Amino acid sequence: MTEKLYDKDSHLSEFEAKVLSCQDNVAVLDKTAFFPEGGGQTADTGFIDGIRVLDVQEKDGTIYHYLEKDLEVGKTVKGSLNWEERFDKMQNHSGEHIISGIVHSLYGYDNVGFHLSDSEMTMDFSGMLSREQLLRVEALANKVVWRNASFNCYYPENPRSLEYRSKLDLTENVRIVEIDGCDRCACCAPHVNTAGEIGMIKILDFCKNKGGVRLWAVCGKRALEDYNNRYKNDAEISVLLCSPQNEIAEAVKKQIVTIDDLKYQIGGLKRRIIADLSDTFETEKPFTLLFQDGFDIKELQLLADSLHKKLGGIRAVLSGNDNEYAFAVCGKSEKLDSWFKGFKATLNVRGGGRNGMVQGTVLNTKEEILGVTNELD
Ligand SMILES: [Zn+2]
Missing domain, CATH: 3.10.310.40 (Diaminopimelate Epimerase; Chain A, domain 1)
Known part of the structure; x- marks a missing residue:
C-alpha cells in the first residue's frame, strides 16, 4: 500500500519518497502526493526527479506513476506536482461537493455522475431542476464560500454511525469529506481547506439527462476565465453594435428586426426586377x-x-x-x-x-x- 500524502495534506506540492519498484517506466514509491485518476477526476501530473509524470493510477491500494523514463530502484527521489493544475481541480471538485450537498438537502436528489477534466466539470443528479432552482442552489453555494466554511477530511472509526452521501455502498475504509454546516460525503480526492479558496461557484448550463439533470459548472480560476471570455465577447459586440454592454441583447433584437425588414424590401425589389425583365x-x-x-x-x-x-x-x-x-x-x-x-x-x-x-x-x-x-x- 502506498502512503497517500494527499490524504493528510492536500496542499503538499513537493515531497521526498523512496522508489520501491520501477519497470517499463512505471514506478511505485513508498509514499506520494500524486492523486491517481479516480472518482471522476483525472490524475495529477508533474515531475519526479525531473522526469515527467504522465499518468497516475491506483490498484489495490498501490499507486503507479507512469513516467517518461525509469527511476532507480531504492533511490530517494523528489516529487513535485503541477500545482496550478491540482489546485484548479481542488477548487472545482470542492465546489462540486458544495453544489451536490445543497441539491441533496433542498431537493433530495443524489449526485449520480461526476466528471472533472482540465477544461470541463459536469455533474448529474437523479431528478430534474429548473433554472430558478439552480439559481437558488448557486446563490446558496456562494454563501458557503463567503462564510469560508471549513473542509475536514477523515476516516471515521464507525462509518455506519454517520449519515453521509455516497455513490457506492462502502462500509470500510470510508474517507469522509465534511463541509461545515453544508455537507458530508464519501470521497477519496484532495480538497481545499476552507471554502474561501474556491473563490466563486458558477453554474453555466444544464440539460435533461436520464430522468434527471446534468449541470456544467466552473469554480475559482475557471470562473474568472469564463467571466473574462464573456466580457471580451460582450465588449466586442458592444463596439460592433455601438451599444452599451448591458444593452447588447436589445440592440441585437433591433438588428434582427431591421434585417427582416430589409429582406422583405429586397424580396419586393427582386420581384419587380423579374416583372420588368419579363415585360x-x-x-x-x-x-x-x-x-x-x-x-x-x-x-x-x-x-x-x-x-x-x-x-x-x-x-x-x-x-x-x-x-x-x-x-x-x-x-x-x-x-x-x-x-x-x-x-x-x-x-x-x-x-x-x-x-x-x-x-x-x-x-x-x-x-x-x-x-x-x-x-x-
Ligand atoms: Zn468528491
Missing part, C-alpha cells in the same frame, strides 16, 4: 442565357419560367460567382431534356428537374459557361 426582354432566338446578380434559386426559377411563358424556347438564368453558379432553366420538356444532356456532358453540373424546369449548380467560370452554351445553341 421588356425581347428576342427571336430560341435559347437565351442571362446572368442575374444576387438571385436565389426560387427567384431564378420564377424568372426562367416567366421568360419561357412569354418567349417560348429555352430560357436559362444564372446567379453566383465563378466556379459556383446556381441556375434554373425552363423549356418544353423534350427540347429541354436534350439541351440539358449536352449542358451536363460539357460542364461540371449538379442538378436536374422535370416538367419543363431544371435547376442546380454549375461549377465553371462565366466564360466557360458562355463558350459552351453558344455551341449548344
Whole structure:
C-alpha cells in the first residue's frame, strides 16, 4: 500500500519518497502526493526527479506513476506536482461537493455522475431542476464560500454511525469529506481547506439527462476565465453594435428586426426586377442565357419560367460567382431534356428537374459557361 500524502495534506506540492519498484517506466514509491485518476477526476501530473509524470493510477491500494523514463530502484527521489493544475481541480471538485450537498438537502436528489477534466466539470443528479432552482442552489453555494466554511477530511472509526452521501455502498475504509454546516460525503480526492479558496461557484448550463439533470459548472480560476471570455465577447459586440454592454441583447433584437425588414424590401425589389425583365426582354432566338446578380434559386426559377411563358424556347438564368453558379432553366420538356444532356456532358453540373424546369449548380467560370452554351445553341 502506498502512503497517500494527499490524504493528510492536500496542499503538499513537493515531497521526498523512496522508489520501491520501477519497470517499463512505471514506478511505485513508498509514499506520494500524486492523486491517481479516480472518482471522476483525472490524475495529477508533474515531475519526479525531473522526469515527467504522465499518468497516475491506483490498484489495490498501490499507486503507479507512469513516467517518461525509469527511476532507480531504492533511490530517494523528489516529487513535485503541477500545482496550478491540482489546485484548479481542488477548487472545482470542492465546489462540486458544495453544489451536490445543497441539491441533496433542498431537493433530495443524489449526485449520480461526476466528471472533472482540465477544461470541463459536469455533474448529474437523479431528478430534474429548473433554472430558478439552480439559481437558488448557486446563490446558496456562494454563501458557503463567503462564510469560508471549513473542509475536514477523515476516516471515521464507525462509518455506519454517520449519515453521509455516497455513490457506492462502502462500509470500510470510508474517507469522509465534511463541509461545515453544508455537507458530508464519501470521497477519496484532495480538497481545499476552507471554502474561501474556491473563490466563486458558477453554474453555466444544464440539460435533461436520464430522468434527471446534468449541470456544467466552473469554480475559482475557471470562473474568472469564463467571466473574462464573456466580457471580451460582450465588449466586442458592444463596439460592433455601438451599444452599451448591458444593452447588447436589445440592440441585437433591433438588428434582427431591421434585417427582416430589409429582406422583405429586397424580396419586393427582386420581384419587380423579374416583372420588368419579363415585360421588356425581347428576342427571336430560341435559347437565351442571362446572368442575374444576387438571385436565389426560387427567384431564378420564377424568372426562367416567366421568360419561357412569354418567349417560348429555352430560357436559362444564372446567379453566383465563378466556379459556383446556381441556375434554373425552363423549356418544353423534350427540347429541354436534350439541351440539358449536352449542358451536363460539357460542364461540371449538379442538378436536374422535370416538367419543363431544371435547376442546380454549375461549377465553371462565366466564360466557360458562355463558350459552351453558344455551341449548344
Ligand atoms: Zn468528491
